Amino acid sequence: MQPPRVPRAALEARRSAPLTQKQAAARRYVSRLTRNTLAVIMAGGRGERLKHLTDHRCKPATPFGGKFRIIDFVLSNCVNSGIRRITVMTQYKAHSLIQHIQRGWGYLRGEFGEFVEIIPAQQQLGEMWYRGTADSLYQNLQIIKLHHPKHVLVLAGDHIYKMDYGPMLAAHVEKKADITVGVVEVPRRQASSFGLMTVDEQYRIVRFAEKPAEPEGIPGREDFALGSMGIYVFKANLLYRLLEEHARRPDTAHDFGRNIIPEALTSLKVFAYPFQDVRTRVQHYWRDVGTVDAFYEANMEMIQVHPELNLYDEQWPIWTYQRQYPPAKFVLDEEGRRGMAINSMVSGGCIISGAHVNQSLLFSNVRIEERSYIERALLFPDVRIGAGCVVKRAIIDTGGVVPDGVQIGVNPEEDARRFYISEGGVALVTREMLARLRA
Numbered sequence: 001m002q003p004p005r006v007p008r009a010a011l012e013a014r015r016s017a018p019l020t021q022k023q024a025a026a027r028r029y030v031s032r033l034t035r036n037t038l039a040v041i042m043a044g045g046r047g048e049r050l051k052h053l054t055d056h057r058c059k060p061a062t063p064f065g066g067k068f069r070i071i072d073f074v075l076s077n078c079v080n081s082g083i084r085r086i087t088v089m090t091q092y093k094a095h096s097l098i099q100h101i102q103r104g105w106g107y108l109r110g111e112f113g114e115f116v117e118i119i120p121a122q123q124q125l126g127e128m129w130y131r132g133t134a135d136s137l138y139q140n141l142q143i144i145k146l147h148h149p150k151h152v153l154v155l156a157g158d159h160i161y162k163m164d165y166g167p168m169l170a171a172h173v174e175k176k177a178d179i180t181v182g183v184v185e186v187p188r189r190q191a192s193s194f195g196l197m198t199v200d201e202q203y204r205i206v207r208f209a210e211k212p213a214e215p216e217g218i219p220g221r222e223d224f225a226l227g228s229m230g231i232y233v234f235k236a237n238l239l240y241r242l243l244e245e246h247a248r249r250p251d252t253a254h255d256f257g258r259n260i261i262p263e264a265l266t267s268l269k270v271f272a273y274p275f276q277d278v279r280t281r282v283q284h285y286w287r288d289v290g291t292v293d294a295f296y297e298a299n300m301e302m303i304q305v306h307p308e309l310n311l312y313d314e315q316w317p318i319w320t321y322q323r324q325y326p327p328a329k330f331v332l333d334e335e336g337r338r339g340m341a342i343n344s345m346v347s348g349g350c351i352i353s354g355a356h357v358n359q360s361l362l363f364s365n366v367r368i369e370e371r372s373y374i375e376r377a378l379l380f381p382d383v384r385i386g387a388g389c390v391v392k393r394a395i396i397d398t399g400g401v402v403p404d405g406v407q408i409g410v411n412p413e414e415d416a417r418r419f420y421i422s423e424g425g426v427a428l429v430t431r432e433m434l435a436r437l438r439a
Helices: 008-014 021-035 048-054 071-080 095-104 133-138 141-145 165-174 188-193 236-247 256-264 292-301 412-418 431-438
Strands: 037-042 085-089 115-119 151-156 159-161 179-187 195-199 205-210 224-235 270-274 286-288 329-331 340-342 351-353 356-358 373-379 390-396 427-429
Touching (some): 021 165, 071 085, 071 159, 095 115, 151 236, 159 224, 165 224, 165 270, 188 224, 205 256, 224 236, 224 256, 236 256, 286 292, 292 373
Parallel strands (some): 037 151, 390 427
Antiparallel strands (some): 151 224, 159 286
C-alpha cells in the first residue's frame, strides 16, 4: 500500500526560494490555513509511567534534551508552522508548566492575533474535573469559540518530534476530510499502548482501536502497525457538534481515541496523515517518552554524533525559556583531577571541577566535584555531585545533591534499596531519596 499523494500545496509550500508565481500562491494557501487554525494542546496528563519524575510536575513540564521542557517541542512546531494562536489545557501539577510558558512563551503579540493562552482546569460543569481528552475541550468550548477558528488542531503536549503542521492542514482541506489523524508506524510488538488504525488505499481510516491487546499489522508489513500521534485536525463547526453530542451521553468515556474517532468512521470522512518527509516518504523522528526507559533512551540519543533529532537545526529551532547562566566551565588539569567531558552535552552554568564526564547529558547549573566519574547519566538542573562519586546509567532529578563518595549504578542490589530502578535498569534518583542518604 502506497502512502497517499501529498497535496501539491503542501509540497510547494516547503520548497526553497526562488519561488515561481505558482509556488508563491501555494505558500500563501498554506499560510492562510495556519492563520485560520487554532491549536489546542492537551497538557494535563499525570504522566504516571514516568514514576518519580512527575511527583512534582506534569509530564509536559519535564526537562528534556539539556535545556528544554517536553512541551517546548509541540509549541515550537506550532510557531515554526505559522500557527500563532495556541491554547494550552492544563490540569495536574501544572504550576511549573504554567511558570515555564509564562516566562518562555510570552513574546507573541496579542494585538496581532498571536498568543499562547493557558487554560487551567476550572470545573466548568460543576464538581467534575476533565473526564477525558474530548471533555477537556468541551468544558472550554466557549473559550475556543471566541477565537472563531476555521480549523482546530488538537495536539498532545507530551511527545518529542519536529513537524510542520501546514502540509497536514493542506491535506485535510484538499481531501475534503472531516477529521484527519496524524499517524506513525510503530513496531507491532509495542503497538498495544497506541490507538491503532487500519486504512484503505486512499488512507481513509476504516477501523480504529484504542490500545488493543492484539494489534493489527499493516498489510504487507505485518511487523508494524499504524499508531495515532495524538494529533487531530477538525473542521471547527464539526468539532463543536461532536463535543456537544458526546457531552450529553452517559455511555462514553469522553475521549477522542476511545469514542469520537471510532464512532466518526461510519458517517464522516476520516483520513490518516502519515508523518513522513513529503519528498522521500521516510518517516520522521517521533518519540513517546511515556516511560522512564523511553525517556532515558530518547535523551541518550541526543549525545550521539549524528542524532536523528537535530537540535542544532537553524531552519526549525526549538524555542524555550532558559535562565541566564555563564558558559560551562571545566577546571583542574592534573592526573586524576582533570575536568573533562567526552561524547556529552553540557549546558550553561555547569562547572566540572576535576571530574570526568562520559556519554552524559548535563542540564543547566550542574556542579561536579573532583575525582567523580559520570557515565551515561542525565543530570537535571541544579544537581550537585560531591567529590569521589560514581554515577552510571542514572537520572538525577532537579536539585539533587549526591554526597561525597556515593556510588550509583555500581551495585544493583544496593541501588534497589535506595532508589527507583526501571525495567531497563536505569536508576531514577530524586532529592528526597538523596536526602535520606544524608539523614
